[in-house]
Amino acid sequence: MENEFLPRRVRIEETKMMTSLEKWFKLDAQLDFKPGQFLEISVxxxxxxxxSICSWNGVEICVRKVGRVSSALHQREKGDFIGIRGPYGNGFPMKEIEGEKLILVAGGLGMAPLRSVLQYVLKNRKKYGEVTFFYGIKCLEMMLFRDELLKLMEEENVNLHIAYEIEDEEIRNLKKRFPERFHKGMVTTLFEKVKVNTESFVVVCGPPIMYKFVLKKMEELGFYKERIYMTLERRMKCGTGKCRHCVVGIGSSSKLICRDGPVFSAIDAELIRELV
Amino acid sequence: MKFLKLKKDQIEDFFDSIHSFGIVYAPVKSDGKISFRRAQNFSDVSLEYTRSQIPPKHVILPMEEPILKFREEEYFEVVDDENKVLLGVHHCDIIAFKMLDEVYLQPPKDIYYHERIKRTLIIGLSCIPDNYCFCKATNSFYTSDGFDIFLHDCGDFYFVRVATPRGLKVTENSKNLFEKVDEKDMELFVKAEKERFERVKGKNLWMIGDLIELRDENFWKIFSERCLNCGNCTLVCPTCQCFEVYDELEEDLKSGNRFRRWDSCMLRAHGLVADGHNFRERTEERLRNRLSCKLGEMRCVGCGRCTVYCPTGIDILEIVRALKE
Incomplete structure (x- = not known):
């Protein structure tokens, strides 16, 4: 019988420090997955x-050094091995969004799962309408996938805008290079600065506090709740709906993030108490 | 179902006979508390008991168990293939296993749980209810499945129900110990069960799930102010399923074991995520989550353990009463 807890050994093909806190890993793994799904990474x-998987072309992860596992992972380099289980979770409804306009809203490390959506969309660009990407960062040093995102700004494929909190010389230079693309403030300010179509689908990922603000802003603007999707974070220990660390909601409406999510709609947020 | 009769003076012989089917775990009294332990001699076993402190769950789902061995990044599974006999399990605890089955055997199956439960012969036993029992309200007063054999105490004999082929094999193995049941035995069986039924207080849990959701923080504070966050209530719960996973290294710092152990939603770290955010930071949030899991999702068998073993006397039925007021 297949043991769901048994990790598969995979080799690290490449690594790169993205910021002082986040490290990116490319894994030598063949995996059938959907944007928004996650892996149990084992060290x-x-x-x-x-x-979360942060790619669509191959299997990549971007990990912030915050705890025991992530710290151990940060010590691993190209050629080293780690264990993986999964993919787990439902992922974003990419098929449902086909033919529609799409807005991606990322805050901080929320960039990682949304990069998987972004790469998927770019790979299937003709299937989607106008694509807008809103990315909120604290400062330029904390910006993930900087080079590839700046490159995207030069292209027509995606309408990318960045909200930042701390301005420095480098940001001022980028503002000159990409006029109207860098805005001071929270990620929600981008909805005021950039014209968006409220019939768009929206996919959101960021720190827990961000969802409340983003949902409120989109409600004000009149987005359809059933077109807003967010991916949520919990301490999923098993990924299989057994350890119950990721339970949300009350009574019969309660859900397990690992099994029923991690992607939920704004409609779910109405029905499941304390989902966001 | 096959019905048989086992005279009480034959129970010791029956106990001796079941050892050939596996390691026997039975209710054993020590320090005045009943717990399920390996029992070799019948003299160690206490078949007349109200509730074990720790439910028999740990025989199938140990408090702590190695699930994998590893050497560098190579992982090997560790699976318990011991045949077991779990003797003397009450209705509520059997129904609790059925609830755990729903979680652990739902795809993808948990092989550790599955291997143990399928290798375990379960012999049920009728209970002696007390005032803390509310199994009528949770519909777990009586079970018709989830066991191989069930022994109903009818005074000087056990009325025996045999539910599975495995159970049948056990009774046929000791054919001479069992007798056919007649009308009189059946009447005594019904009488004993009726008496047991009368001893459990009637309770009503309708709309509890909605009330748990509707009540605000101030409601939960009344109870959470008394809570020590010790996790006893979850430790003694036969349906609690939460577990934690962690690694331990050997001295070579290369090989080691991956363990899992019971976790408790009443402990602060349960809702914690990597960046320090806690989804259930406050005691009242954790208490409500526990009540939601137990009574909102009906993962409770009314055994009363959480009330009995709460060091500050938080009574689950007192919360139910207050919810309805």
């Missing part, structure tokens, strides 16, 4: 942690 001796 023998340190344990396991749920981590």
């Amino acid at each position: 023998a001796g340190a344990g396991e942690a749920p981590i």
Whole structure:
């Protein structure tokens, strides 16, 4: 019988420090997955942690050093091995969004799962309408996938806008290079600065506090709740709906993020108490 | 179902006979508390008991167990293939196993749980209810499945129900111990069950799930102010399923074991995520989540353990009463 807890050994093909806190890993793995799904990443001796896949072309993860597993993972380099289980979770409804306009809203490390959506959309660009990407960062040093995102700004495929909190010389230079693309403020300010179509589908990922603000802003603007999708974070220990660390909601409406999510709609947020 | 009769003076012989089917775990009294332990001699076993402190769950789902061995990044599974006999399990605890089955055997199956439960012969036993029992309200007063054999105490004999081929094999193995049941035995069986029924207080849990959701923070504070966040209520719960996974290294710092152990939603770390955010930071949030899991999702068998073993006397039925007021 297949043991769901048994990790598969995979080799790290490439690594790169994205910021002082986040490290990117390309894994030598063949995997059938959907944007928005996550893996249980295993580092023998340190344990396991749920981590979103941040790519569509191959299997990549972007990990912030915050705990035991992620710290151990950060010590791994090209050629080293780690264990993976999964993919787990439902992922974003990419088929449903086909033919429609799409807005991606990422805050901080929320960039990671949405990069998987972005790469998927770019790979299937003709299937989607206008694509807008809103990315909120604290400062330029904390911006993930900087080079590839700046390159995207030069192209027509995606309408990319960045909200930042701390301005420095480099941002001022980028503002000159890409006029109207960098805005001071929270990610929600981009909805005021950039014209958006309220019939668009929206996919959101960011720190827990961000969802409340983003949902409120989109409600004000009149977006359809059933077109807003967000991916949520919990401490999923098993990924299989058994350890119950990721339970949300009350009574019969309660859900397990690992099994029923991690992607939920704004409609779910209405029906499931304390989902966001 | 096959019905048989086992005279009480034959129970010791029956106990001796079941050892050939596996390691026997039975209710054993020590320090005044009943717990399910390996029992070799019948003299160690206490078949007349109200509730074990720790439910028999740990025989199938140990408090702590190695699930994998690893050497660098190579992982090997560790699976318990011991045949077991779990003797003396009450209705509520059997129904609790059925609830755990729903979780652990739902795809993808948990092989550790599955391997143990399928290798375990379950012999049920009628209980002696007390005032803390509310199994009528949770519909777990009586079970018709989830066991191989069930022994109903009818005074000087056990009325025996045999539910599975495996159970039948056990009774046929000791054919001489069992007798056919007649009308009189059946009447005594019904009488004993009726008496047991009368001893459990009637309770009503309708609309509890909605009330748990409707009540605000201030409601939960009345109870959470008394809560020590010790996790006893979840430790003694036969349906609690939460577990934690962690690694331990050997001295070579290369090989080691991956363990899992019971976790408790009443402990602060349960809702914690990597960046320090906690989805259930406050005691009242954790208490409400536990009540939601147990009574909102009906994952409760009314055994009363959480009330009995709460060090500050938080009574689950007192919360139910208050919810309805």
